[in-house]
Amino acid sequence: WRTLARVVRRSTGVLEVVDSRDPESTRSRRLESMARAMEKPLVLVINKADLVPGWAIRGWLEFYRSRGLRAVAVSAARGAGRRQLVEAMQEASQQQTSVFAVAGYPKTGKSSIINMLKGYRSAPVSPVPGSPGYTKGYTVYRVAGGLYIVDTPGTIPAGGGSLQSVIRGRGPEEMSDPVRPAVLLLREALRRNPKAVLDAYGIAETDPYRILEEIARRRSWFYRSTGDPNIEEAARQVIRDYHKAKLWFFVPPPAGPSR
Numbered sequence: 001w002r003t004l005a006r007v008v009r010r011s012t013g014v015l016e017v018v019d020s021r022d023p024e025s026t027r028s029r030r031l032e033s034m035a036r037a038m039e040k041p042l043v044l045v046i047n048k049a050d051l052v053p054g055w056a057i058r059g060w061l062e063f064y065r066s067r068g069l070r071a072v073a074v075s076a077a078r079g080a081g082r083r084q085l086v087e088a089m090q091e092a093s094q095q096q097t098s099v100f101a102v103a104g105y106p107k108t109g110k111s112s113i114i115n116m117l118k119g120y121r122s123a124p125v126s127p128v129p130g131s132p133g134y135t136k137g138y139t140v141y142r143v144a145g146g147l148y149i150v151d152t153p154g155t156i157p158a159g160g161g162s163l164q165s166v167i168r169g170r171g172p173e174e175m176s177d178p179v180r181p182a183v184l185l186l187r188e189a190l191r192r193n194p195k196a197v198l199d200a201y202g203i204a205e206t207d208p209y210r211i212l213e214e215i216a217r218r219r220s221w222f223y224r225s226t227g228d229p230n231i232e233e234a235a236r237q238v239i240r241d242y243h244k245a246k247l248w249f250f251v252p253p254p255a256g257p258s259r
Helices: 002-010 029-037 054-066 082-093 110-118 162-167 179-192 196-201 208-218 231-243
Strands: 013-019 042-047 070-073 098-104 139-144 147-151
Touching (some): 013 082, 029 042, 042 054, 042 098, 042 110, 054 070, 110 147, 162 179, 162 231, 179 196, 179 231
Parallel strands (some): 013 042, 013 098
Antiparallel strands (some): 139 147
C-alpha cells in the first residue's frame, strides 16, 4: 500500500482495473479514497467485457456513471475498447502531459491493460516531460501524445472474506484450506448460473461437497491414507477454473437489465 500510495501521489490520475464478472467486489474503496484524498482523477476500467452479456456491461456503465464515476468497459484480451479508454484518460487529466498509475486486484488484468495501452511497439520512456518524476524501478510508457502510463507494483492485496478474496483473485496456493472458499464459490456460481457446474464439469449435482468429490474421482485424485476423494485438490482446481473463466457466472448490475 505504501508503494502504491507513492505512485498515486506522483501520478496525474489512476486507472482502477475491475473484473466485469463482479465489478463491485473487485473495486478497492481504499484505492479510491486514496485517489480522492490526493485529488487524482480516477477511471474505472471494467475489464474482461467479453465474458458477460452486453446488457450487463451497459448496466454497470450506467450504474457507475450515475454515481459520478468515470467508467469504461474494455476487453484487454481482445484489444477492444482501447480508444474509449484513451479518450477517458485524456478527459480525466485535462493536461498536456499526464501519467496514469494502473492498479487492480490480482487476476483483474492489470498487466493486460498495460500491454493493450502501450502497444506492441512501445518502448520505455524516461524522463517524462513535465512529470513529477519516478524513482528507479518504475517503467513509463507513452500511450498517445502526452499521455503516459507507469508500470508499477500496482496489484492490490486480495483481502476480504473467503468468497470475496477468491473473487478478488487470491490463488488457491495461498490458502491453507481451499475447501471452504471453493464451496462458497460453487454456491455462488449455481445461484448466479444454475448451469455453471454442468457446463464446466459435466456434473449434474448441486451440493458443493459432492461436486468436489466427483471432480476428484474423475481426475483420480484420492488421499493415499484413506482412499477418499481428495476434495482439497478439487477445491484448488475449482478456484483456478473461476480465475480462467471456465466456471462461469457473473453478477448483474443493481438496476437490472438494460437491453
